Amino acid sequence: MKTITLEWDKDLLNKYDISGPRYTSYPTALEFSEDYQREDYITCLNSVSTDKSLSLYIHIPFCQNICYYCACNKIITKDKSKSSEYVKYLIKEIQLVSKQLKAKTLRQIHWGGGTPTYLTMEQISEIMQTIRGCFTIPNESSTEISIEVDPRALAINDIKALSLLGFNRMSMGVQDFDPKVQASINRVQSFEMTRDMMVEARKHGFQSINLDLIYGLPHQTRDTFKATLDKVIEISPDRISVFNYAHLPHRFKPQRRINSSELPSAFEKLAIFEYIIKKLQANGYLYIGMDHFAKPNDELAIAQQNNCLHRNFQGYTTHEEYELIGVGVSSIGSIGGQYHQNIRDVEPYYEALSQDLLPTWRGASMSFDDKVRKAVIFGLICHFEISKKEIEETFAIDFNQYFRNELDLLTPFITDGLLKVDGEVIQVTNRGRLLIRNICMMFDIYLNEMQIIKSFSKVI
Structure with a gap:
């Protein structure tokens, strides 16, 4: 089995020390x-x-x-x-x-x-x-x-x-x-x-x-x-x-x-x-x-x-x-391109079920764009690389055109040696693996500055 040795760069970790999602879902x-x-x-x-x-x-x-x-x-x-x-x-x-x-x-x-x-x-x-x-x-x-x-x-x-x-x-x-x-x-x-x-x-x-x-x-x-x-x-x-x-x-x-x-x-x-x-x-x-x-x-x-x-x-x-x-209060599921979350508090949870009703609170139906971005973000966060060609074939898109703005945002990561991008593959380097959340955030269309400050934990 291939062994990866992480490269530790304190200056870069400090540079990119911001808050961000953990991406257990997208959105x-x-x-x-x-x-x-x-x-x-x-x-x-x-x-x-x-x-x-x-x-x-x-x-x-x-x-x-x-x-x-x-x-x-x-x-x-x-x-x-x-x-x-x-x-x-x-x-x-x-x-x-x-x-x-x-x-x-x-x-x-x-x-x-x-x-x-x-x-x-x-x-x-x-x-x-x-x-x-x-x-x-x-x-x-x-x-x-x-x-x-x-x-x-x-x-x-x-x-x-x-x-x-x-x-x-x-x-x-x-x-x-x-x-x-x-x-x-x-x-x-x-x-x-x-x-x-x-x-x-x-x-x-x-x-x-x-x-x-x-x-x-x-x-x-x-x-x-x-x-x-x-x-x-x-x-x-x-x-x-x-x-x-x-x-x-x-x-x-x-x-x-x-x-x-x-x-x-x-x-x-x-x-x-x-x-x-x-x-x-x-x-x-x-x-x-x-x-x-x-x-x-x-x-x-x-x-x-x-x-x-x-x-x-x-x-x-x-x-x-x-x-x-x-199942259970506040639990989240993911089915067929949709996310579903149950009621958070037990009393209304009990009340719904006492009426034979599923205790739904909220959810989201994924758009085509959500599905494309999820494939990219999850590919990076799980395997530290993605094939542009595979994304193109799966979703019938031109990767470089679809993500032209996001690819520009990746430039500092490339310059700092955290990422390699060639014609076919985006690959996170051993130095960049500790900052994978930062890299994924470049493909997240929902993020804004106030969300980052108020809602998420620090990446390191």
Whole structure:
């Protein structure tokens, strides 16, 4: 497998240090409109042909404790009885969606949140039973069934229970193992707890385990994060996601509990990021893109090597061709050139489902231009290169004419050695891979300066 060594250029990273989208969709969710109605979603579901394979995302919004850095749609409560009502309505939504679909073949299932393991094993089992009753899973051993796990909300014996329910992939939140950092973000989780969970998951056949880390949190330094990374490498996850903490207290209320004076300086944050990249690559992890690293034999690395890596609202994924159905509050799906998002709050979500109505909030129908630009942006962000000829043949356009303005915008990236553009191929260099979001932004027709300032995280 081809190994890419990223080139680190601090001056260029500082030069291009702006905010921008993460491109888990195009157009991004900021362009979703409430003009998109329930009837549009139903029509879209009805139109999925029987030969299409499906991916299902299940959103569980509950958490027992609040993590101050978190920007997810969540409900903080220790009252476990509240999840019973949610499970009842979630099951109803799965059944209603299934009735609108001719396609029934399910090849990916992903549980996210919130904290999916906030639910009891009995509740998770009930939902999985509903899914199996509404859809066909042709080969469970090859179907990706993944769940996001908070080790603090899981008993060690629950790992076996999850395996017996069909789960075979796991993503585990860590963020940082330093006790002072953990206390500052209200997420205290010992290394031993995380290690024991991983050992148990391996024992019960989980095929791919991801750990989430965050850099840029209060009290972090290069030295403290070195200790965290040493522990992560010791337990050897298949994938590691290292996210840049975006301090946006004006948008996310829990972040107001973080003292901004305790955040690392821009200089220190960049030093942490540089260390992460060099340390992980030195220990055999491949840089997939954005914040993601994987071992060479992991599915993400193999998919990228085979030119079939894709992105959706959960990040990088191994299959582009599946229609994505989202269920649960605030969940997002992508079907037949349309995006659909559910109601964000539980009470109106319950109210809609109590009337046998799908809980639609907003969405977007992709125009021809959206589809062309998405192909370019996703090609770059997943594979770091695109063939102009392939885009021309797919969409019957003249690439250089269609993107004449965008190609002009790429000139500084070419001059700075971040990008190579010839007659046939646009290729991101090893120096440019860390700035892939900046490059993709040149093809985003929706961006304006105020959106960049107010709505998105920094690219580094």
